[in-house]
Amino acid sequence: MRLDATLAWPFFDAAHRSHAERFETWLEAEPSARFDADALDDASVGARTRCWARDLGAAGWLAPCSRLDVRAIALSREQLAYRSALGDFAFAMQGLGSGAISLFGTAQQRERVLPGIFAGASVAAFALSEERAGSDVAALAARAQRSGDGYAIDGEKCWISNAGIADTYVLFARTSDHPTKGLSAFIVDAAQSGIALTRSIQTISPHPLGALSFSGVRIPADARLGEEGDGFRIAMATLDVFRATVGAAALGFARRAFDEARAHVMQREIYGAKLADLQIVSGMLAEMATEIDAAALLVYRAAYAKDTGAARVTKEAAMAKWYATEAAGRVCDRAVQLFGGRGVTRGEIVERLYRDVRALRIYEGASEVQQVVIARSVLKEHSLG
Ligand SMILES: Cc1cc2nc3c(=O)[nH]c(=O)nc-3n(C[C@H](O)[C@H](O)[C@H](O)COP(=O)(O)OP(=O)(O)OC[C@H]3O[C@@H](n4cnc5c(N)ncnc54)[C@H](O)[C@@H]3O)c2cc1C
Structure with a gap:
């Protein structure tokens, strides 16, 4: 992946450049089997995810999540997604699953839980959604009753x-x-009795996903994050940090799809010339390249704003997530188109990217929810004069 052009942008400082370059070297040295393993089977997806979390943590690559360095998180996700949806996902969940603790935990809570997560020894999760409460978080029904x-x-x-x-x-x-x-928000140890995986959910791209039941799960009062009633604020503030980085993952998929498509059209012989020589095809490449740059600018603008002290980046992060995930969907779709029949063949990289990118327009706030957030924000700016 060519990083130099992006890293030259003024959003980054020397530490980001050095981090991204060292991470790229580490990724390049990884055996390709690690990346190919994503492609097909769902059966071992949980074990592979744990393996990614362990290896990223052991090599120190989860450090940006511990510092909540949004630019470094975004760059890492972009680099991982370029190669492996599962690698990106394992990285992202160690961040999202620990984010609320980093932001709102007491010193004792942070010391108890975070070192294991950032070392990759312990796997984290963020359990907000319910069957009837996805976009509509206020419909959430799980209860925490005071007990002893x-x-x-x-x-x-x-x-x-x-x-x-x-x-x-x-x-x-x-x-x-x-x-x-x-x-309210709580830190819950998965080994606690009363927690059961009720259903594994298979998705179009390998992803360890499931439904859980909590039945009389007893937790101490000091497992609560913040005060009673702070849960919605904690969830939104955590998502505020990570939302733009979903756009960064989308960007990684889109860059890979673009690179695959460009290489293909430059070598594919058609009508006695190259596919790239057809004007409509070059128009498609131009659209893909421009959408990728526009997405990158929005993602890194949001990350920069958060890192440099903006209290909330709700609008910027929503714009970044919405635009980048939608644009990446279009880019991956065009890449499939340019590959013709090969594009929809199992085992082709663009076919995998087409599936990998889809869920990003749904989770951490569907595209339509991001549009509502952006509209609300610009209307408020107008009424404030
Ligand atoms: C791969 C994957 C991983 C996930 N991981 C997690 C996780 O780790 N933790 C967690 O808590 N949740 C997770 N989720 C859940 C995810 O956040 C929800 O699926 C998402 O918020 C949408 O909720 P829903 O599925 O209930 O759809 P609904 O809320 O029913 O929405 C369905 C559709 O309605 C439309 N819509 C919704 N609201 C509006 C609106 N205001 N205006 C216009 N249209 C609207 C959108 O098109 C939306 O896609 C994950 C989901 C997926 C697919």
Whole structure:
């Protein structure tokens, strides 16, 4: 992957450049089997995810997640997604699953849980969604009832990445009936009795995903993050940090699809010339390249704003996630088209990218939710004058 052009942008400092270059060297030295392994089977996806988390942690590559360095997280996700959807996913979940603890945990909570996650020895998960509460977080029904000197948790969670393989869940549950101010966040040890994986969910791209049930799961009071009622704020602030980095992963998929398509059209013979010589094809390449750059600018603008002290980057992150994931979908689709029949053949890289990129327009806020967020923000800016 050619990083030099992006790294020359003013969003990055010398430490980011050095980090990205060293990470690239590490990735290039990895055996290609690690990346190819993503392609086909779902059966061992959990074990592979744990393996990615362990190796990234052991080599120190999860450090950007511990510092919440959004530019370094974004660059890492872009680099990983270029090669492996599962590698990107394992990296992202160690960040998202620990983010609420990094942001809102007490010193004791952070010391207890975070070192294992950043060393890759312990796998993290973020358990917010439920069957009837995805985009509509306020509809969340799982409950945390005061019980003795702690809480008892009951409820179901659905679409949880790393369900069943995680060691630690940051779990959101209701402590009162207020739609948003009634939510609280808890650190839950996966070994606790009463937690069961009720269903593994197979998706179009290998991803350890499942539904969980919590039945009378007892946790101590000091497992709560922040105060009772802070859960919605904690979830939104955590997503605020990581949302733009979903756009970065999309960017990695799009760059790979572009590189594959460009190489293909330059060598594919057609009508006695090269595919790249057809004007409509060069127009497609121009669109792909421009959309990739536009997405990158939005992603790194949001990451830069967060890193340089903006309290909230809700609008910028929503723009980055929405535009980059939608654009990457279009880029991967065009790449498939340019490969013709090969493009839809199992085992082709562009076929895999076409599947890998799809879920990004849904999770951590569907595209339409991002549009609502952006519109709300620009309307508010207008009313403030
Ligand atoms: C691969 C994958 C991994 C995931 N990992 C996690 C995880 O680790 N932790 C976790 O808590 N959750 C996770 N999720 C859940 C994910 O966040 C939800 O799927 C997502 O928020 C959408 O919720 P939903 O599926 O219930 O769809 P719904 O909320 O029912 O939405 C369906 C569709 O309705 C439209 N829509 C929704 N709201 C609006 C609106 N306001 N205006 C216009 N249209 C709208 C959108 O097109 C949306 O896609 C994951 C999902 C996937 C697919």
